[in-house]
Amino acid sequence: MYKTDYILIQMACYLESSRDSLCLILGDGDFSFTCDFLLHHHLEYSQIITSTLESREDILKKKKGKESIEQIDKYKNVTILFCLDATELHECESILGYKFNKVIFNFPHVGGKSNIGANRRLLKSFLQSSSLCLAEQGIIDVALCQGQGGTPGEIIQREYNNTWKVVEMAAESGLILSKLNSFSPSHYPNYTPTGYRSHDRRFHLERSLVHSFISHCDYTDPPLLHTLLQWKQLIPDCPYPLFEMEDLLIPFELRNRFKRSLWNIPKHPIQQISSVLIKLSDNHLSQCDIKLEDTHYCSPLLSATQLYELHLSPVLISTLYKCYKTSLHTDKYSELFLSPSLLLHIPSLIPSIHPHLPSMAILIGETYKRCGISHLLTEQPVSNQLMLLLTTSQSDTISMRAILQQILSHLIKELIPVWLPVSTLYTGILQDTTEIKFGEFVLASTSSLKGDREDELNREVGIVYLDVLATIVYNLDDVRVLWSYSSRVSSFFRNMLPLGEGTFKCTPPNLHPLRLQHDLCFWHPWERTIPEYEVATAIRCYCQEYVKSAILFNEFVCPIKRLSHNYRLVLQSCDLCLSRSKAHQLQSLARELLRDFYGVELR
Numbered sequence: 001m002y003k004t005d006y007i008l009i010q011m012a013c014y015l016e017s018s019r020d021s022l023c024l025i026l027g028d029g030d031f032s033f034t035c036d037f038l039l040h041h042h043l044e045y046s047q048i049i050t051s052t053l054e055s056r057e058d059i060l061k062k063k064k065g066k067e068s069i070e071q072i073d074k075y076k077n078v079t080i081l082f083c084l085d086a087t088e089l090h091e092c093e094s095i096l097g098y099k100f101n102k103v104i105f106n107f108p109h110v111g112g113k114s115n116i117g118a119n120r121r122l123l124k125s126f127l128q129s130s131s132l133c134l135a136e137q138g139i140i141d142v143a144l145c146q147g148q149g150g151t152p153g154e155i156i157q158r159e160y161n162n163t164w165k166v167v168e169m170a171a172e173s174g175l176i177l178s179k180l181n182s183f184s185p186s187h188y189p190n191y192t193p194t195g196y197r198s199h200d201r202r203f204h205l206e207r208s209l210v211h212s213f214i215s216h217c218d219y220t221d222p223p224l225l226h227t228l229l230q231w232k233q234l235i236p237d238c239p240y241p242l243f244e245m246e247d248l249l250i251p252f253e254l255r256n257r258f259k260r261s262l263w264n265i266p267k268h269p270i271q272q273i274s275s276v277l278i279k280l281s282d283n284h285l286s287q288c289d290i291k292l293e294d295t296h297y298c299s300p301l302l303s304a305t306q307l308y309e310l311h312l313s314p315v316l317i318s319t320l321y322k323c324y325k326t327s328l329h330t331d332k333y334s335e336l337f338l339s340p341s342l343l344l345h346i347p348s349l350i351p352s353i354h355p356h357l358p359s360m361a362i363l364i365g366e367t368y369k370r371c372g373i374s375h376l377l378t379e380q381p382v383s384n385q386l387m388l389l390l391t392t393s394q395s396d397t398i399s400m401r402a403i404l405q406q407i408l409s410h411l412i413k414e415l416i417p418v419w420l421p422v423s424t425l426y427t428g429i430l431q432d433t434t435e436i437k438f439g440e441f442v443l444a445s446t447s448s449l450k451g452d453r454e455d456e457l458n459r460e461v462g463i464v465y466l467d468v469l470a471t472i473v474y475n476l477d478d479v480r481v482l483w484s485y486s487s488r489v490s491s492f493f494r495n496m497l498p499l500g501e502g503t504f505k506c507t508p509p510n511l512h513p514l515r516l517q518h519d520l521c522f523w524h525p526w527e528r529t530i531p532e533y534e535v536a537t538a539i540r541c542y543c544q545e546y547v548k549s550a551i552l553f554n555e556f557v558c559p560i561k562r563l564s565h566n567y568r569l570v571l572q573s574c575d576l577c578l579s580r581s582k583a584h585q586l587q588s589l590a591r592e593l594l595r596d597f598y599g600v601e602l603r
Contacts, residue, residue, distance in 0.1 A: 021044065021045045021047075021101045022046065022047050022048075022098060022099065022101055022102075023044075023045040023047070023048045023100065023102040023103075023104070024048075024049050024051070024095070025037065025048070025104045025105075026084070026103065026104065027086055027107075027108060028051070029054065030059060030062045030063070030064040030065045030068055030192065031050060031052070031065070031068035031080070032068055032188075033106060033188055033191040033193070034048075034072055035068050035071050036187070036188035036189065037188070038075055040187070042075055042077065045102070047079065049079045049081060049095065050072065050079070050080055050081070051081040051082070051084035052083075053084065054083070055083055056082045059082070064190075064192065081094055086105060086126045086130070089129045089132070089133050090129050090132040090133060099135040099138070100130075100135060100138055101135045101137070101138050101139070102138065102140075102141065103130045104141045104143075105130075106142075106143040106183075106193060107145065108122055108126060108142070109122070110122050116162065116163075119148075119164050123142070123164055123166060124172060124173070127140065127142075127170050127172075127173045127175055127213065128172065128173040131174060131215055134215055137214075138214070138215070139178070139212050139214055140212070140213040141211070141212050142211045143183045143208055143209070143211075144164065144208065144211065146207040146209075148163060148164045148166070149209055150163025150164060150166060150167070150168075151166065151177070151209075151512045152512050153209065153511075153512060168579070171579035172580075174215055174216065175213040175215055175216070175577065176213065176216045176510045176513070177211055177213055177511040177512055177513075178212050178213065178509065179210075179511065180210070180211060181209065182208070182210070183210050193205070216486075216575075216576060216577045223252070223541070225592055225593065225596065228241035228541060229241070229597060232597065239534060240252065240534070240541075241537075241597060245258060251338075251381075252541045253537055253540035253541050253544075254368070254382060256485075257381070257382040257483055260366070261366070262384060263364050263466070267493050268482075268493050269493065270384050270470055273469055273473060274384075276411065277411070278362060281388065281403075281407055339365070339366075339367055339368065340368060341367055341385070341463075342363050342367060342387040343387070343461065343463070345387075349361055349389060358390065358392040358393070358396050359391050360388055360390050360403075361389040361391075362386065362387070362388055364385070364387075364466075365384070365385060366383070366384055367383050367385050368382055370537070371533055372535075372550065373549050373550040375549055377467065377471055380467065382483075383465065383466075384465075384466040386463075386464040386466055387461060387462070387463055387464075388400065388403070388404070388462045389460075389461050390460045391459050392458045392459075392460075393458070394457075396458070400460035400461065404464075408464075477508055477574070478508075481574055483545070484509065484545075484574065484575045485575075486575040489509050489575060510574055510577070513572055513573055513574070513578060514572065514578055515548075515571075516580060517568060517570055517571075518569045518583065518584075519566055519567070520535075520539075520550070520567040520594075521565070521567075521602070521603040522591075522603055523562055523563070523602075524563045524565065524600060525599045525600060525601075530565075530594075530600060532552060536550055538593045538597065539569065539590045541590070541593055542587075542589040542590045542593065543571060543587070545573060545574075545575070546573045546576060546578055546583070547569070547570070547571055548571065549568075550568070550570070551567065551568050551570075552566070553567070553568045564603060571586065571587070
């Protein structure tokens, strides 16, 4: 292929991708940036609009103004607009109805020495206006001088209140920071940004950063309080708000995670991890002449009779989620449970065991438990487990412990990159659980089970916690990323290499998100003390994926023996837009739910 042919093919690809693609450049004083930009990017867009706040007459008086305009006029797909206010884009008749794929605003400023407050208001107004003119997958690029943005990505950090708080200003318009790149003056050699301290002097471009923002919608709007209280009248003994889904009333706090079946989503980390574990199990078991059964996928619902047959302790039963199903023929509700562990499904799995011994059955499913909100990976109301059930005869010497040691050590040595952080996995499903450790890793638990024919069969079970293992293997910053609905996260999962064929680092969809704290303080009712998991329920009902932790950090007993608790609530989303006003609204609604549903007295 000749070089000319290659260039023509590149141009054809550019033209195909640029169809109906619009770019808007704002505040380019003498259009020197536009001239350099067009040299490299004019084929990427069907139309480029460049603009300035000044009039045509004022621009022509500038040193490069006339020369730049003459150069831009040579491009047929470029339009010049004068006197365009970047804070009123949605009201400008010249671009009314346009939806831009890219909006660029380099080094915005209002003039004046250290006028931080005015510059924040400029940023906020611009981002609010430009977000209304943004296409569905559009990007807003804002270049700021060193230290102005106030993000952790700055090489030299300023005190936060001495910055423009660009992420916080963007959050008020529903925008999240998706990328942070260095501004390269060498790419734009003729660009002369001026206006430093209201003088005709250049800005200092060293270590400047380009902040790329995208629009992001919430999962759902916060529910109305009366919708969370309506089922309490029909089921007064239910200890949490309910939500109707698939003819079931499930705990409201689970509405975004219930029956997601992550192991069925192609290329999802949970699906990848479970597939690799099953494959490794098959390889190792075949060497030991063990029959591997077909993989089973369990339903999360259990009846009360199944729970009774397992002879669970009252402590474990009291932590289960109840789920009520409406009967069409009576006014009563039949009681069901959401499974807190795959161990509860063993009775239904045993009949499917192959008569050939030894044999192994694998079960994958979601588990549910009431819990607090902490930084621990396992403190999640919904998690994914993989259970291995080994059935052997009395004469067999094979143990579940040895099998898991082989499988998981192979996974760590061969597939997991050496740079992974050390983490500890949750164990302790049953009292007689033993832990399998690899260095500082605790990856699974095993427990012996008695069979119906104790003289003939032995059964051992091992549990692997897929969420925690996936978080470690894929080097995720937050376990909540696994449950994200973000299209950027889904795209990353779809395009990543199979396990063992490369290193992984999932770029957070929300870069350097705001971390906001609120104290939630209340008096407990006289008749009882509200447990921590019920406080967590009220918080999750409203805060959902916004909440990172809720830690009890102070308690107080007044002279009349009444107890008060103070929780430190941390709101920080890994994939959603969270502003200060949004955080204040959510924590206020959680307070009202605690008051009206659980009967606490707010302080």
